[in-house]
Every structure is written in C-alpha cells, then in structure tokens.
Amino acid sequence: MSLQLTRKTINQHPLHYVDQGTGPVLLFCHGLLASSQMWQAQITELTKQYRCIAVDFWGHGQSKTLPERCENLQDVAKDLLDLMDTLEVSNFAVIGHGSGGAIAAEMVLMAPARVQGLVMLNSFVGFEPQVNCVKYQGFMAQVANAQAMPTALATSLTELFFSKDAMLLSQQNVALTQAIEQFNQQLTDINAVQVPPLLKFANMAIFKRDTLESVETLTLPTLIAVGLNGYLRTALESYLMHDCIDGSQLLHIDQAGHLANIEQAEFFNQHLIDFLSKVNFN
DSSP states (O other): OOOOOEEEEETTEEEEEEEEOOSSEEEEEOOTTOOGGGGHHHHHHHTTTSEEEEEOOTTBTTBOOOOTTOOSHHHHHHHHHHHHHHTTOOOEEEEEETHHHHHHHHHHHHOTTTEEEEEEESOOOSOOOHHHHHHHHHHHHHHHHHTSOOHHHHHHHHHHHSOTTHHHHGGGOHHHHHHHHHHHHHHHTOOTTTHHHHHHHHHHHHTOOOOTTGGGGOOSOEEEEEETTOSSOOHHHHHHHHHHSTTOEEEEETTOOTTHHHHTHHHHHHHHHHHHTTSOOO
8 A cells, every 4th residue: 555645835846745753853855766655665664753745756656746946956956955844843853765765865965964864774974985986877767768767768777776686586475575566666657747856966976976975974863775786886885985984884784685674674774763762763
C-alpha cells in the first residue's frame, strides 16, 4: 500500500509530501529518480515514536513541476526549510538518500541550529566523478529524446539501483521482487509533463557543488551508511565523508545496493532507531 501524500505551495509550486506520526520530527529526502515511497519500511516502523515527513522532490513522484528560481541543490534545501517553516517545525533530523543526502547536508550548512541529526545513505557530498557525469547524462539524454522513460532504460536503471545479486535473490524473495517491480513501474510512469523538471533536477544533482571541506565544520550526530554490493556509490566515498565529519558513525550494509533501506530494511531500521535514540531533539 502506498504512502498517502498531501501538499503545500512552496516557492509558488505544489510540493507533495508524506506527514505521519507524532513526536520528534524526521525529514526523509529521497535521491534522484526515487520518491517518498522508497521510505515506506522506515516510516511504518518510525511513526511509532516520531513524526515522519517524506518529500517528493521537484520533478519526482507527485511533485511534477519545478520552480523557475530553483537552480541548484542549495535552492532545493531552502525550499525544504520553507516547507518546515510552513509546517511550524523548528527542529528536526534529516535522513537523506543519494542526492537527497547532499541536499540534507546543504540544509545543515544553511541552518545548523535547526538540524539535530543527519543520516546519509549511499550519498556523496563531493564532486560527482566525471565518468559518472557522462554516464548519467547519457541516461537523461534518452529520456529527453523520448520525452518519457523508455522501457529498456527503466529496466537498466532499476538493475543499477538494487544490489548486484538482487535479480538472483528475488527469485526466492517475494518482497524483493515486488520492490524491484514497483521501482521499475515508478520509472516507466514518468510522463512528458514531468520530463523537463526531472531533467533540470537531474542536472542539479549530477553537477552539484563539492561540500566535502564544508562538512568538516559539522558537529551534529551523523550516520553515514553504504550498501556494499551496489553499482552507483562506493564504500570509498563513504570513508571520505566519515573522515571529514568528526565523530560520525559509518555503517556498512551487506547484500545491498543503492536502495539498501529497502533491500535490508530490518537491518537499516535497527541501526537507524539506535542512532536516533542518541540524538538530542530540542
């Protein structure tokens, strides 16, 4: 069953988000080509003690537009802070995945007094390696040419988002099979209206600024998690961020790729709950 979304007008555009539970606030930020739905297993578990807010970023999920004045991930971070203002949430922890982790880091740099804890899953806050930029631009060019998500590309991208053994493991795992099918369907559902904002957001995510030196100033509790069997991010990148952020925790997730929170939901939830229990929510 899908998470139910509501919306607020932010930067003159409708931004859709999930808002469930009560207690200290957690803000979930998905990565490029994902949506708020990726956090279903976490929200189901964490709403027992937290208020969980999960956003569909511009060009993703139900947020099918993008403000004209949104030019980079810092602007996206500002829009999220505006959303939290609108919801009258002063302090919160942020859980970011992929480029959502980079946006989460921008929020901390922009409003350090408001963010109590930071989790980055399969994220990297340095420059995207050039080889990746070229590859990702090639994917986006196919979407631009088709003005939709080609079926073959959706299949290829889905394989990249899960672990290298996911297709084999899914033969004995119904839940994993469903997760793979749902993600593939989400990609194929991308339509012509959504393509221009999605492409602009993708460009912002791919060519994000390098904040590795900036995050050295962070002093808040930070958890850096990485799936060890994925295609899109490397353990080395997580080590670099762990070295830069003093006092951060590093979590390795076996048998998991980019969507490690889905593939190893119970393991990730357990460590996430443990981490959050040590965060001092004001």
